[in-house]
Structure formats: C-alpha cells, structure tokens
Amino acid sequence: MTITYKSRNEVPEQEKWNLEDIYADIGKWDEDYHQIEQMNEKLKDFDGAIHDGSSLFQYLKLKEDLSFIFNKLYAYAMLKGDLDTRDTEAQSLIDRAKSLSVKISAANSFFMPYLLSLEEETLHEYIAAEKGLDYFKEDLLDSFRYKSHVLSKEQEGILSQMGEALSVPSHVFGMINNADIKFGEVTGENGEKLELTRGMYAKIMEDEDRDKRREAYKAYYQPYVQLKNSIAATLSGAIKNNATTAKIRQYPSALEKGLFGDRVPKDVYENLITTTKQHIAPLHQYMKIRKKKLQLDELRAYDMSVPLVSGVKRVIPYEEAFATMCSALQPLGEDYSKILHEFKNARYLDVRETPGKRSGAYNLGVYGVHPYILLNHQDNLDSLFTLVHECGHGVHSKLSSQYQPQITARYSIFVAEVASTVNEVLLINYLLNNEKDEKVRYYLLNHFIDQYKGTFFTQVMFAEFEKITHEMAEKGMPLNAEAFNSIYESLFREYNGDEVVFDDEVKYGWSRIPHFYRPFYVYKYATGYTSAIHLATRILAGDQDTLKSYIEFLKSGSSDYPLELLKKTGVDLTTSAPIESSLAKFSDLVEEFSKM
Incomplete structure (x- = not known):
C-alpha cells in the first residue's frame, strides 16, 4: 500500500x-x-x-x-x-x-x-x-x-x-484547483470517513468494487459541480482573453495564433481531429468489450479505468518502479541509462504526495542547473508510467541544455511529448515481453489500450473542445457553465460511443482540466503520441539509424521548427500517414485484446 x-x-x-x-x-x-x-x-x-x-x-x-x-x-x-x-x-x-x-x-x-x-x-x-x-x-x-x-x-x-x-483567470483556477478545493468524503477500509485526495481518487477508480468507484466519482466531482459558475467564469475569461489578443494582433483566428510560433499549419490541427474521428470505430468497439467484460447492464464514466482482468492489481513500490524504468529504457543506450541514475542520486525528483503539494506531475528544465521533476507517486502502474513519462521530458531537457546554447536550448512543447511518450511505449513493450503469466499480459494489454485512449483520443477530444469554444468566443457567443456542459457532453458522446450511460457529472468534465488555460496545447499530446509510436517501433526493431536520429533529436532543443525536427527522424506530420498508422496500431490492439 x-x-x-x-x-x-x-x-x-x-x-x-x-x-x-x-x-x-x-x-x-x-x-x-x-x-x-x-x-x-x-x-x-x-x-x-x-x-x-x-x-x-x-x-x-x-x-x-x-x-x-x-x-x-x-x-x-x-x-x-x-x-x-x-x-x-x-x-x-x-x-x-x-x-x-x-x-x-x-x-x-x-x-x-x-x-x-x-x-x-x-x-x-x-x-x-x-x-x-x-x-x-x-x-x-x-x-x-x-x-x-x-x-x-x-x-x-x-x-x-x-x-x-x-493571466488572472489561469491563476484563479490554479488556486481553486490546488489550494482551496475540498473533495467529498469516501469510506475507508475500516468503514471510517476520509476526505478524498486526487491520489486516492486515481487508485479508487481502478478498484474492482463498483460501489467504491461510484462513491469516489461523486465525491470527486462534488466541488466542481458546486463551483461550476465560478470555474466557468475563469475559463470563459481565459478563452476570451486569448481570442481578443489574437484579434488585436491581427491573426485570422485564436487557433492560428496558437500554432504560429511552432510554424504548424492549421491543416495539421484540423487533420488530426478529422482523421481521428474517421477511425473512431475501434474505440467504440473497445467500449462494448469493456461493458461485456465487466458484465454490466450499463457502462458509466466511473467504469472506464478499472482493469478488465480481476485479481491482477499490481502494487509497484517506487524503488521497483525506478528499476523497471531503467530496464525498459535500455534500448535507448547506456548514456541514457546513466542520466536516469543521475536524476535519482542527485535529487532531481520530488516523489511523494504531501498535504498542499501541487497535484499531477511535470518536468521543469532550469538552464544552467538541471531538470526538476515533480511526482505524486502512488504505488501502482499509472505512477510507473508517470515516472517514465516525466523522465523522458527530463532527459530531453538535460540533453538540449547540454548540447544547445541558451538561445535554442528550450524545446517546443510540440516536440516535448515525443520524448515522454517514446518512453511509455518502450515500457509497455518491456512489460508485455517479460511477463509469462497470460492473465497479467492481458491486464497489461488492457492498460496499454486505456493509456492509448487517454493520451491520444481524450486529448483530441479536448483539442476539439478548445477549437469550438474559441470559435464561439470569436463570434461573440455566450460562454458559461451551460454552454461548456453542452459542448463537452456532445463531444464525450461522439468520441466514446453509445455504450456509455451518462451520470450528470460527465458534462462537467471541462471544469477540472488545467490545460484549457494553456490554449491549443493538448493536441500536442496526440501528435507526440503518434510520432512516438512510429519512433519506438523502429527503435525496438533494432533500427540504429532511427535510434541515432532520435538521440540527436533529444539534443536539438529548438534549433529548428518542430515539424522539421521530426522529419529528420522520419516522421512527417504534414500528412495523415503517421496518424493513420497510429490508429491502425490501436485497432490491432483492440482486435488482439478481444481474442485473448
């Protein structure tokens, strides 16, 4: 525990x-x-x-x-x-x-x-x-x-x-979400009432006890529903600020302002959404499998994270998680491994959840010093993936700072998610290859599919939410809790399919997403995931040229535009090919999973 x-x-x-x-x-x-x-x-x-x-x-x-x-x-x-x-x-x-x-x-x-x-x-x-x-x-x-x-x-x-x-709307939301918010209570192991924390919530949503999941789900959303109008006002303010600034600066749209710095054409963003929705059927199929495996009459939002394989609840202490990461990332070479050990020994990681600590996880590279990685580690599979993900960012920061002058050392967020997600793909490959128990392998494959859903499909859905809400702001349409609820609920249905039965809380999903205060950021998780699938697959196949070009990519910082840096590794996101290839991989995973 x-x-x-x-x-x-x-x-x-x-x-x-x-x-x-x-x-x-x-x-x-x-x-x-x-x-x-x-x-x-x-x-x-x-x-x-x-x-x-x-x-x-x-x-x-x-x-x-x-x-x-x-x-x-x-x-x-x-x-x-x-x-x-x-x-x-x-x-x-x-x-x-x-x-x-x-x-x-x-x-x-x-x-x-x-x-x-x-x-x-x-x-x-x-x-x-x-x-x-x-x-x-x-x-x-x-x-x-x-x-x-x-x-x-x-x-x-x-x-x-x-x-x-x-920046006030973003700051206000940050204070509400991290310092002031109080979640409802859940029932502890001995029947005592405990105030829910984010770390507890993540673990409970994987619990096989559906009543516990429902209780935690209701308790988690309780403050967001209560504060819906206040949070809607902060989000509306952030969107309107961004749309107004884009207009003042004479950009055709807020979206194009958001893409301009990285020199990413609007078509890349829109193509990501369009291509994903054209290949959404395997995700809907997975929802049907999830409902069937859980033997439910109704699939609900709090049924989305529980593993479909019972009795394989993995407890992974931090020390074991770190050792597993080092083994999984060996294909990236000895120098990469040395950097990981340096991170641990020199205290670049802040590991534990403590009262008042910011939620979630991130990497912050400080030029001239070293990277700092924030975690809120729980002893589970998700935390192992988070560790691997953030260390990917950390190594990217360290190598770019080491090999680039200050002016080009800070890499674009667009390419940042490639470094983190390559690590995640290598990890899941390692876990699947080294597990002999078929039940556990089934569990891991299930986790990979759920990770894929969260890192790719959910982020594309978020990206479409941002696009719609900014376009509404540009047209002078009202942005309030009711409008956000309507948009979010519609998108959730479209992406997740008809198998999901909605609790009232589902439509408030927008109210808890910090990334919405960094406009047109989340789509980069999806493009990063697409690129990472391509690169990791080739590295695992022993392609030394790809490995070499990838390590050079990690050293490149912002020495070129993001799309050009990726092209040097063999990934061309100006076409739909990488997205289609990635979605084909997801389809294969769902097909394999359905047969196991």
Missing part, C-alpha cells in the same frame, strides 16, 4: 528536491532579484538608442543575461510554491517574480516594433558589421514572420502592462 505522509518532514531526503542547487537561501534569491531590477533599468536605456550592429548586440546580450538569471529566480519561486501551495512565503516569491516579469516585458516592449521597423537589408548590414550578432541571427530573421502581428511601440507597451491582469 502507498505510504501516506502527513508532512514533507516525514519524506526521506533522497525523495525530495534539492532547491539549493538553484539558490542556497532566500538571501541569494533576493540578491538576484535586485540585480535583475538594475539590469532591467539598463535595458530601458536602449529604447531609441539602437542605431547599429554594436548597440543591437549589446542590447540582446544584456537581455539574454537577464533572462538567464530571471529563469532561475522564477523557477525557484514556482518549485518552492508547488511543494506546498499553502506556503505564504513561497506565494510571496511567486507574486514578486510575476511582477518583475511584467516590468521586464514592459522594458523590452519597444524592441519588436523597432526591429520590424527596419528593412531586412539593414538588419543584414548590422549582422555583417557585428560578429557577435551571428549568435542571434536566426532569431532576428525569424522575427520578421511576426511583422503583421506586432503593434506600435505604444500599443505593445500597453499590452505588456496588461500581462499580469490577462
């Missing part, structure tokens, strides 16, 4: 982050804060004073130096705050860092209008005259793509000042 900790003091040091790798104490953080303030004042002096290659280089160098320090400063505040969202000192650091971010944005707001006021020929002359500008050349020239979307100097200044206000 998973160990429950009442405070962080009970957690072994080896399973907690060492934030001293960033700052030894708050005093050092304060020193950097004041240094950034001074540097930021110097940045302001460049407004109207860049007239040649030398002054342009001096400005860009100072800006990058400031960015290096600020990223550490902000990361420390965020990481410290996420360890206990009730920590008022940490919240104060986050607030100060956010205020400083607005000041930095304001100080730099003059630059893009200035740069785009230049003739491209003039910029080339500056670069030719100042050797130091070679480092910034690609970024400078790429900025001209934004020419029609950058406003006047005065307008950019106003928008930068509004940055903190525009």
Whole structure:
C-alpha cells in the first residue's frame, strides 16, 4: 500500500528536491532579484538608442543575461510554491517574480516594433558589421514572420502592462484547483470517513468494487459541480482573453495564433481531429468489450479505468518502479541509462504526495542547473508510467541544455511529448515481453489500450473542445457553465460511443482540466503520441539509424521548427500517414485484446 505522509518532514531526503542547487537561501534569491531590477533599468536605456550592429548586440546580450538569471529566480519561486501551495512565503516569491516579469516585458516592449521597423537589408548590414550578432541571427530573421502581428511601440507597451491582469483567470483556477478545493468524503477500509485526495481518487477508480468507484466519482466531482459558475467564469475569461489578443494582433483566428510560433499549419490541427474521428470505430468497439467484460447492464464514466482482468492489481513500490524504468529504457543506450541514475542520486525528483503539494506531475528544465521533476507517486502502474513519462521530458531537457546554447536550448512543447511518450511505449513493450503469466499480459494489454485512449483520443477530444469554444468566443457567443456542459457532453458522446450511460457529472468534465488555460496545447499530446509510436517501433526493431536520429533529436532543443525536427527522424506530420498508422496500431490492439 502507498505510504501516506502527513508532512514533507516525514519524506526521506533522497525523495525530495534539492532547491539549493538553484539558490542556497532566500538571501541569494533576493540578491538576484535586485540585480535583475538594475539590469532591467539598463535595458530601458536602449529604447531609441539602437542605431547599429554594436548597440543591437549589446542590447540582446544584456537581455539574454537577464533572462538567464530571471529563469532561475522564477523557477525557484514556482518549485518552492508547488511543494506546498499553502506556503505564504513561497506565494510571496511567486507574486514578486510575476511582477518583475511584467516590468521586464514592459522594458523590452519597444524592441519588436523597432526591429520590424527596419528593412531586412539593414538588419543584414548590422549582422555583417557585428560578429557577435551571428549568435542571434536566426532569431532576428525569424522575427520578421511576426511583422503583421506586432503593434506600435505604444500599443505593445500597453499590452505588456496588461500581462499580469490577462493571466488572472489561469491563476484563479490554479488556486481553486490546488489550494482551496475540498473533495467529498469516501469510506475507508475500516468503514471510517476520509476526505478524498486526487491520489486516492486515481487508485479508487481502478478498484474492482463498483460501489467504491461510484462513491469516489461523486465525491470527486462534488466541488466542481458546486463551483461550476465560478470555474466557468475563469475559463470563459481565459478563452476570451486569448481570442481578443489574437484579434488585436491581427491573426485570422485564436487557433492560428496558437500554432504560429511552432510554424504548424492549421491543416495539421484540423487533420488530426478529422482523421481521428474517421477511425473512431475501434474505440467504440473497445467500449462494448469493456461493458461485456465487466458484465454490466450499463457502462458509466466511473467504469472506464478499472482493469478488465480481476485479481491482477499490481502494487509497484517506487524503488521497483525506478528499476523497471531503467530496464525498459535500455534500448535507448547506456548514456541514457546513466542520466536516469543521475536524476535519482542527485535529487532531481520530488516523489511523494504531501498535504498542499501541487497535484499531477511535470518536468521543469532550469538552464544552467538541471531538470526538476515533480511526482505524486502512488504505488501502482499509472505512477510507473508517470515516472517514465516525466523522465523522458527530463532527459530531453538535460540533453538540449547540454548540447544547445541558451538561445535554442528550450524545446517546443510540440516536440516535448515525443520524448515522454517514446518512453511509455518502450515500457509497455518491456512489460508485455517479460511477463509469462497470460492473465497479467492481458491486464497489461488492457492498460496499454486505456493509456492509448487517454493520451491520444481524450486529448483530441479536448483539442476539439478548445477549437469550438474559441470559435464561439470569436463570434461573440455566450460562454458559461451551460454552454461548456453542452459542448463537452456532445463531444464525450461522439468520441466514446453509445455504450456509455451518462451520470450528470460527465458534462462537467471541462471544469477540472488545467490545460484549457494553456490554449491549443493538448493536441500536442496526440501528435507526440503518434510520432512516438512510429519512433519506438523502429527503435525496438533494432533500427540504429532511427535510434541515432532520435538521440540527436533529444539534443536539438529548438534549433529548428518542430515539424522539421521530426522529419529528420522520419516522421512527417504534414500528412495523415503517421496518424493513420497510429490508429491502425490501436485497432490491432483492440482486435488482439478481444481474442485473448
């Protein structure tokens, strides 16, 4: 059974982050804060004073130096705050860092209008005259793509000042979802009443006792239903802010604004949704199998996660999970394995769920330091997959920081999900190949299908929800709890089929999704999964060229556009072929599962 900790003091040091790798104490953080303030004042002096290659280089160098320090400063505040969202000192650091971010944005707001006021020929002359500008050349020239979307100097200044206000909906939802929300009660093993936690919920939804699942499901959604109007207001605010900003910047739509930075055509997004819905039948078939295997008259939302094989409830302690991960990822080579052990030994992972700690899991790469990985580990199969997933991000961060200069070290979210999902595919392959018990293999195949459903189909459904709601905002249509419920329920039915009987809570699914506050992000899970299936399959087949190109991909950061980086590994997402191939794999899995 998973160990429950009442405070962080009970957690072994080896399973907690060492934030001293960033700052030894708050005093050092304060020193950097004041240094950034001074540097930021110097940045302001460049407004109207860049007239040649030398002054342009001096400005860009100072800006990058400031960015290096600020990223550490902000990361420390965020990481410290996420360890206990009730920590008022940490919240104060986050607030100060956010205020400083607005000041930095304001100080730099003059630059893009200035740069785009230049003739491209003039910029080339500056670069030719100042050797130091070679480092910034690609970024400078790429900025001209934004020419029609950058406003006047005065307008950019106003928008930068509004940055903190525009982030309020996301911040409010974060506080509701992580600090303030209280779930209902569930019945413990001895009949006692316990307040539900997210970690408990994930485990209970896999419990074979349907009454327990129903109880947890109702308790989990209770606060979301109660707060539906407040959360709808935050989500509506976030969507409208995004749609309005897109309009102000003269993008054809909020979607195209969201895709512009990665240079992803709108067709790629729409093709993902269209192709998935054209091949949705195997998912509907799986729902029929699930209903039949569970011997239910009605399949409900709280029946979606319980394993279809009884008596194979896997308890996987953290140490065992880490060892399994290292074995499963051996096909990626010895150097990859060494990095994984470094993560554990040097305390890059914060492992345990504790009161007030941010829910979920993530990786944050801090350039010049190392990656930090947040977990809320439960001793089950899902947590093993989460560990493998986040370490994929972590290795990607470490290698990109190691092999790329600061300017190209931070990779796009678009390619991030490839690194994490390749690891998941390698893990499930390892588990299936090393399990002799047919019942357990059946259980693992079931888990792979459910993982596929969550990482691919559910994310495509979320992507369509975002597309519809943003289009409504652009047309001035009302966005409230009733509208969100209607859209979400309709999509849920379309993707999951007619076998599912709806409890009232289903339609409130939108209210608990943090990713909706990062517009047009979730589709990247699906494209990442598609790419990962392709790459992992070839690596497992012993294709050394693919392995080599994949490791180079992990070292590439943002040295090229995401679609181009993937093309170098053999994945072309401008066609429907990778998506169709991935969906064919899912169809095969469902077919195999139905025969076992």
